[in-house]
Amino acid sequence: xxxxxxIGIHDLSFATTEYVLAHTAxxxxxxxxxxxxxxxxxQRSMSVPAADEDIVTMGAAAAAPLLxxxxxxxxxxxxxxxxxxxxxxxxxxxxxxxxxxxxxxxxVVELKQACYGATAALQFAIGLVRRxxxxxxxxxxxxxxxxELDSPGEATQGAAAVAMLVGAEPALVRIExxxxxxxxxxxxxxxxxxxxxxxxxxxxxxTAYLLAAEGCWKDYTEQGGRPxxxxxxxxxxxxxxxxxxxxxxxxxxxxxxxxxEDRVARDLGLTTxxxxxxxxxxxxxxxxxxxxxxxxxxxxxxxxxxLLSYGSGSVAEFFAGTVVPGYRAHLRTAAHRAAIDRxxxxxxxxxxxxxxxxxxxxxxxxxxxxxxxxxFRLAGIRGHxxxxxxxxxxxxxxxxxxx
Ligand code: COA
Numbered sequence: 001x002x003x004x005x006x007i008g009i010h011d012l013s014f015a016t017t018e019y020v021l022a023h024t025a026x027x028x029x030x031x032x033x034x035x036x037x038x039x040x041x042x043q044r045s046m047s048v049p050a051a052d053e054d055i056v057t058m059g060a061a062a063a064a065p066l067l068x069x070x071x072x073x074x075x076x077x078x079x080x081x082x083x084x085x086x087x088x089x090x091x092x093x094x095x096x097x098x099x100x101x102x103x104x105x106x107x108v109v110e111l112k113q114a115c116y117g118a119t120a121a122l123q124f125a126i127g128l129v130r131r132x133x134x135x136x137x138x139x140x141x142x143x144x145x146x147x148e149l150d151s152p153g154e155a156t157q158g159a160a161a162v163a164m165l166v167g168a169e170p171a172l173v174r175i176e177x178x179x180x181x182x183x184x185x186x187x188x189x190x191x192x193x194x195x196x197x198x199x200x201x202x203x204x205x206x207t208a209y210l211l212a213a214e215g216c217w218k219d220y221t222e223q224g225g226r227p228x229x230x231x232x233x234x235x236x237x238x239x240x241x242x243x244x245x246x247x248x249x250x251x252x253x254x255x256x257x258x259x260x261e262d263r264v265a266r267d268l269g270l271t272t273x274x275x276x277x278x279x280x281x282x283x284x285x286x287x288x289x290x291x292x293x294x295x296x297x298x299x300x301x302x303x304x305x306x307l308l309s310y311g312s313g314s315v316a317e318f319f320a321g322t323v324v325p326g327y328r329a330h331l332r333t334a335a336h337r338a339a340i341d342r343x344x345x346x347x348x349x350x351x352x353x354x355x356x357x358x359x360x361x362x363x364x365x366x367x368x369x370x371x372x373x374x375x376f377r378l379a380g381i382r383g384h385x386x387x388x389x390x391x392x393x394x395x396x397x398x399x400x401x402x403x
Pocket of ligand 1: 153154156201203206
């Protein structure tokens with residue numbers, strides 16, 4: 001008989017960058033009315049990686065607290081979801097596995113489908129735990145959102161990593177069985193292998209998102225999912241936080257509910273607090289929305305939360321999570337707020353210089369300036385190999401510091 005014990009998110013932690021750029025500084029630079037950013041797209045600031053930060057340093061920083069609390073003995077799989085890949089062959093997860101000193105009896109893989117990747121990782125993790133409930137899976141979602149300078153997408157940039165420990169009898173959120181999925185071949189956002197910045201048709205991407213939201217909701221109901229009224233809150237992928245509002249209004253209309261703005265505010269209000277100061281973290285974004293909701297809501301014990309994950313190109317999935325009674329004792333609210341508050345504001349010129357930075361491709365040794373105060377840093381590149389180091393006082397178990 002199939003094991004039906006609940007499986008879901010046992011612990012969740014996020015990390016973001018060393019620096020932050022306020023949208024007031026961006027607006028001042030390009031002569032835009034700042035209200036377009038604050039109200040029009042719902043963004044107040046964006047996380048900016050230091051020269052020695054990337055998806056690996058953020059991913060390891062997000063995951064380290066999970067391993068400190070739970071150990072790594074039962075983790076036999078690490079799934080790293082990203083669309084900001086640093087290598088076409090090697091998984092960024094292997095660097096994280098090494099920096100965290102995890103055991104060799106682990107499978108590590110990287111997944112990609114734009115901003116949807118982490119949801120695929122979560123669902124695949126649930127499948128693995130269903131097969132062996134004694135195992136846990138570490139899911140790391142990390143991205144640096146980078147558009148061309150002075151392009152419409154620039155104001156929606158950001159960077160962050162979310163790490164989730166997926167297991168049986170989870171302490172935070174049980175992920176329910178029915179899932180609604182949707183795929184359509186559209187070119188709303190993409191990044192060819194030879195480009196660092198993504199290409200995007202912004203208005204097309206909004207239309208594609210809404211179509212996908214409708215499509216995965218339709219499939220969700222056909223799979224026997226809950227009716228809309230049963231959800232206490234909805235966590236959407238938030239490329240900019242106003243997109244969640246657009247999507248939710250669209251879904252309410254589609255379901256024949258009409259749009260009651262008080263209801264929309266109630267359904268989404270607590271989910272945007274992290275994304276509106278971090279910016280788009282691509283595949284991590286929907287899970288930052290979940291973190292913001294769990295960290296701020298009074299008590300969601302036993303209540304259903306809807307999650308809508310969208311990745312351009314495009315794939316979307318709607319699924320439900322039930323919040324586990326007692327979850328508040330396991331939250332990392334103070335650490336999450338500290339990750340946001342510790343960022344150092346940069347002016348526009350510094351942000352621009354960081355944006356334009358890229359590694360030479362000559363295979364020589366290039367060291368990065370020591371900027372981050374986070375636990376891990378990208379020390380440089382040598383012989384086409386990225387070199388990471390741990391900034392802890394004591395030497396790491398598997399040091400990668402160049403000799
Ligand atoms: N005060 C208040 N609101 C203002 C404003 C002002 N002075 N000026 C403009 N706005 C509003 C607009 O009305 C619009 O809101 P609406 O969509 O509810 O009508 C919003 O601000 C954005 O304005 P718009 O002219 O559409 O901005 P844009 O052409 O610069 O593009 C994006 C916005 C989101 C398309 C662009 O940032 C982008 O390409 N982002 C990357 C792709 C992305 O995030 N896609 C989302 C789906 S994955």
